[in-house]
Amino acid sequence: MDKSSSGFYNEAVQVIVRCRPMSQKEIQADCVGIIKAYPNRGVIEVQNPKARNENEKTKLFTFDSVYDWNSTQQGLYDETVRPLVSSVLDGYNGCVFAYGQTGTGKTYTMEGTKEFDEGQGVVPRAFEQIWAHINRTTGLEFLVSVRYLEIYMEEIRDLLKIKHVKTLELREDNGQGVYVTHLHSQTCKSEADMFKAMRIGNHNRTTGATNMNEHSSRSHAIFQIVIEMAEKNSKSVKVGKLNLVDLAGSERQSKTGATGDRLKEATKINKALSxxxxxxxxxxxxSAHIPYRDSKLTRLLQDSLGGNSKTIMIANIGPASMNYDETIITLRYAYRAKSIKNQPIKNEDIKNTKLLELQQEIERLKKLIEEKNRGIELTGQIEYEVSSEDEDDSEKEEKVKKLELGKVEVSELAKQLKTLENQMVHGGNLVDSVKENELKLEQQRIEIAARKRREIEIQQKIEEEEENCHELKQVFASLQQAVDFKRDKLKRLHGRFQSVKQEIKDSHEEYVRSRKEIEDSNDSAAM
Ligand SMILES: Nc1ncnc2c1ncn2[C@@H]1O[C@H](COP(=O)(O)OP(=O)(O)OP(=O)(O)O)[C@@H](O)[C@H]1O
Structure with a gap:
């Protein structure tokens, strides 16, 4: 982290790459594997199956961390996402988004295959971490809510309330950033509530079969978790927000052979991804101008990319030679994303929160009930003391009625109070010994993750330094030896220069090709 000119801390977007195993289809088609991953160095090596010369043979990319087909869901979560969710629970905004060609494992990484075993992806594991934290945190009150939306054909849809009557629109606000109006916010009181919301949303999400993936996500989906936390009767609240984003995959019209509605969908998906x-x-x-306004997706991710958020981009790729071009495009974007700097600020001492409103309303209702109860007690007592023979029946009846009415009012208020109190979660309902063990385990996991990150960083630095130091360490026995050494170095540098030149040429060709493809699919979709 370094300090920016505005005085805020800069933090780079963390970029990790995950390569899935060969699919059955690829194995049957005798596809060749072209990816080598070096998890300890954070390096991905791609072999070019169409290489025409030595310079084109392999491309190396360095990332914060890389995961190959042997990686586990738990390993990836513990090492990369867990520390980010910890920050969210400390009041930061966080975002995890999966990016990549269709069928490369974005949904597998985000959701996973099953909810309750090793197959669990980032989203259910984040639920588990959040609720484990709440359940062992004493002295705090929490208000947890979720929202789930998809962007389908450039339209925002509420996945938790599909029959929305009001139009959902994007707005911007200084405190909140970019948000969607009228989006349903579901209060959750447990991990089970969150799973329920996710299941409802997933059921409503638009998917369809394509040539590349039988259950392809045809929309970009954002699951947002908002955690408000405060001490009882406190005047300020901390707010953590977590955006979990599963993007639709980019795809080539030429490969998918999409027509009709699928083609229109693909055109919109590709446009937003572009x-x-x-x-x-x-x-x-x-750049001085960042084109956030070009699509709803980029507007919604505005804070996550270049704004107030800690962000992880998971770039998914496939291992097969036939996807070489798409793999390279994904890796190039991912590589660029590494230099994006965000300015995460802790959202503490926030005044206009739902939790604060709720706490104040609860206090008001409690006081009101107390006053009413005192009034009832007093009326009852006075009636008992002054009630006399000469008081007529209608007066007595009137008083009894008043008393009854007061009691009904109090019971109504008590009901209201219970409903409000029920929305909040009081942390720390675990037995102390369990709490302690869990806390230790959590700290250990975070320390291991930090150690692994440090190891990769050190390894990358060592490799850089080795290159520089090599020359300094050389003691030449003769002038000829020095000349030979320099010639070798020149050769190496020339090779590297050629491969950078090639990379620029490839990028340009790729740019021209994808522009043409977007234009072609726009034309076909318009027909
Ligand atoms: N790391 C992995 N290990 C095992 N199987 C995987 C892995 N990643 C993906 N798969 C499998 O590959 C297939 C495609 O994955 P998935 O649906 O997650 O792709 P996607 O990128 O979300 O595709 P789309 O963009 O079309 O929605 C699925 O059958 C999934 O189970």
Whole structure:
């Protein structure tokens, strides 16, 4: 982390790459594997199956961490996402988004295959971490809510309330950033409530079969968790927000052979992803204008890319030679995203929160009930003391009625109070010994993750330094030896220069090709 000119701390977007195993289809088609991953160095090596010369043979990319087909869901979560969710629970905004070609494992990484075993992806594991934290935190009150939306054909849909009557629109606000109006916010009181919301939303999400993936996500989906936390009767609240994003995959019309509605969907998906690419590019280049407004997706991710958030981008790729071009495009975007700097600020001492409103309303109702009860007691007592023979029946009846009415009012207020209190969660309902063990385990996991990150960083630095030091360490016995050494170095540098030149040429060709493809699919979709 370094300090920016505005005085806030800069934190780079963390970029990790995950390569899935060969699919059955790819194995049957005798596809060749072209990926080598070096998890200890954070390096991905891609072999070019169409290489025409030595310079084109392999490409190396370095990331914060890389995961191959042997990686586990738990390993990936513990090492990368767990520390981010810890920050969210400390009042930061966080975002995890999966990016990549269709069928490369974005949904597998985000949701996983099953809810309750090793197959669990990032989303259910984040639920588990959040609720484990709440359940062992004493002295705090929490208000937890979730929202779930998808962007389908450039329209925002509420996945928790599909029959929405009001139009959902994007708005911007200084405190809240970019948000969607009228989006349903579901209060959750447990992990089970969150799972329920996720299941409802997933059921409502638009998916369909394509040539590349039988259950392809046809929309970009954002699951947002908002955690408000405060001490009882406190005047300020901390707010953590977590965006979990599963993007639709990019796909080539030429490969998918999409027509009709599938083609229209693909055109919109590719357009939004290309806007995302442009935003990443502009941010990486430090451009004066960042084109967030080009799509709803980029507007919604505005805070996550270049704003107030800690962000992890998971770039998913496949291992097969036939996807070489798409793999390279994904890796290039991911590589650029590494230089995006965010300015995460802890959301503490926040005044206009639902939790604060709720706490104040609860206090008001409690006082009101107390006053009413005192009134009832007093009326009852006076009636008992002054009640006399000469008081007529209608007066007595009137008083009894008043008393009864007061009691009904109090019971109504008590009901209201219970409903409000029920929305909040009081932390720390675990037995102390369990709490302690869990806390230890959590700290250990975070320490291991930090150690692993440090190891990769050190390894990357060592490799850089080795290159520089090699020359300094050399003691030459003769002038000829020195000349030979320099010639070798020149050869190496020339090779590297050629491969950078090739990379620029490839990028340009790729740019021209994808522009043409977008234009072609726009034309076909318009027909
Ligand atoms: N790391 C992995 N290990 C095992 N299987 C995987 C892995 N990643 C993906 N798969 C499998 O590959 C297939 C495609 O994955 P998935 O649906 O997650 O892709 P996607 O990127 O979300 O695709 P789309 O963009 O079309 O929605 C699925 O059958 C999934 O189970």
């Amino acid at each position: 806007s995302l690419g442009n935003v990443i590019y502009a941010l990486a280049e430090n």
